[in-house]
Amino acid sequence: MNAKPVLMIIIPCYNEQEVLPVTAPVFLAKLRELAELGLISGNSRILFVDDGSSDSTWDLITKYSREDPHYIGIRQSRNRGHQKAVLAGLMEARDRCDVTISIDCDGQDDPDAMNEMIRLYLEGNEIVYGVRSERETDTWFKRTTAQSFYRIMNLFGAEIIYNHADYRLISSTVLHHFADYGEVNVFLRGMVPLVGFRSATVAYRRKERRAGRSHYPLRKMLALAADGITSMSILPIRVISFLGLIVSVFGVVSIIWAIIRQVTGHTVPGWASLVCIISMIGGIQLISLGVIGEYVGKAYMETKRRPRYIISDRTWEPFRRVYLEEKGDAAPIDSTSENAVK
Numbered sequence: 001m002n003a004k005p006v007l008m009i010i011i012p013c014y015n016e017q018e019v020l021p022v023t024a025p026v027f028l029a030k031l032r033e034l035a036e037l038g039l040i041s042g043n044s045r046i047l048f049v050d051d052g053s054s055d056s057t058w059d060l061i062t063k064y065s066r067e068d069p070h071y072i073g074i075r076q077s078r079n080r081g082h083q084k085a086v087l088a089g090l091m092e093a094r095d096r097c098d099v100t101i102s103i104d105c106d107g108q109d110d111p112d113a114m115n116e117m118i119r120l121y122l123e124g125n126e127i128v129y130g131v132r133s134e135r136e137t138d139t140w141f142k143r144t145t146a147q148s149f150y151r152i153m154n155l156f157g158a159e160i161i162y163n164h165a166d167y168r169l170i171s172s173t174v175l176h177h178f179a180d181y182g183e184v185n186v187f188l189r190g191m192v193p194l195v196g197f198r199s200a201t202v203a204y205r206r207k208e209r210r211a212g213r214s215h216y217p218l219r220k221m222l223a224l225a226a227d228g229i230t231s232m233s234i235l236p237i238r239v240i241s242f243l244g245l246i247v248s249v250f251g252v253v254s255i256i257w258a259i260i261r262q263v264t265g266h267t268v269p270g271w272a273s274l275v276c277i278i279s280m281i282g283g284i285q286l287i288s289l290g291v292i293g294e295y296v297g298k299a300y301m302e303t304k305r306r307p308r309y310i311i312s313d314r315t316w317e318p319f320r321r322v323y324l325e326e327k328g329d330a331a332p333i334d335s336t337s338e339n340a341v342k
């Protein structure tokens with residue numbers, strides 16, 4: 001049998017100083033348990049990704065990493081949102097482990113599902129999706145909006161797994177290929193299935209947040225849905241073209257009808273119907289322009305090729321040295337200078 005896989009648990013954290021002290025030990029206990037069960041290597045790690053928090057989240061992460069070597073952390077240079085925080089963690093982990101599991105830091109996703117995830121991985125699955133089996137602890141509003149989210153997404157052609165959020169296992173093999181997906185508009189739930197490879201799902205019960213509050217109000221959920229659809233599919237543009245076609249056919253028919261009425265001398269004062277038609281077409285045009293604009297905007301952002309994340313600190317080595325080494329420029333220019341590397 002091969003050596004046991006090195007696991008990295010990737011945990012995005014944004015202003016989570018209340019919940020981190022509660023959940024960090026839970027994740028460590030889980031890592032220990034998995035190692036003791038012989039499912040993973042003892043060299044496995046918990047990788048926190050601080051998404052540019054403004055509270056003391058990063059101080060907590062550095063403190064944990066000093067207390068136990070199984071905790072490590074990276075910090076984004078500013079807040080970039082959950083998706084990019086997870087992406088930064090995945091990319092950071094890809095060469096340092098065999099398999100990753102991404103999970104939120106608020107304790108809503110059940111860490112016990114990891115046992116099954118790792119088992120499925122050892123059986124040859126490269127991706128294992130955590131799927132929520134029930135949502136009774138969410139409020140009615142959150143549950144309904146979240147469920148409509150998946151329905152609408154699938155309706156609009158973004159292939160995503162029903163009731164799967166961002167709790168998933170991904171092997172480093174998949175991550176290696178995933179790194180080739182260079183888009184700036186990151187929507188992991190839609191992108192990961194596109195990589196392919198053998199996958200499986202694990203059902204788990206979604207719990208309540210252990211502390212702190214949600215960073216996903218309705219506004220952000222709607223933005224995520226719009227982002228998801230427009231970055232995964234061009235169906236909305238097709239729908240618009242189709243709509244345009246129908247409206248045009250309708251327009252031609254009404255013109256013919258109007259001419260016939262005119263010729264046969266049945267003209268009536270058609271003010272109301274005219275206003276209706278004009279406003280209807282005006283509305284459709286504005287919506288269509290908006291949707292097309294959404295895609296133009298996306299294309300614009302993509303052409304800029306801006307970095308998707310920037311890591312400003314790592315708990316395990318001084319950032320500057322890593323940067324210089326990556327640039328291949330670590331050798332001193334002047335060996336007599338004070339700063340020369342001895």
Ligand code: UDP
Nearest residue numbers: 012013014051081082085104105214215216
């Ligand atoms: N998060 C993040 N950056 C953000 C917002 C959230 O890294 O800009 C993290 C957050 O710390 C948590 C996860 O993403 O670990 C999910 O966020 P949250 O629990 O607020 O969302 P909900 O579960 O309510 O959808």
Ligand code: MG
Nearest residue numbers: 104106108209
């Ligand atoms: Mg949450």
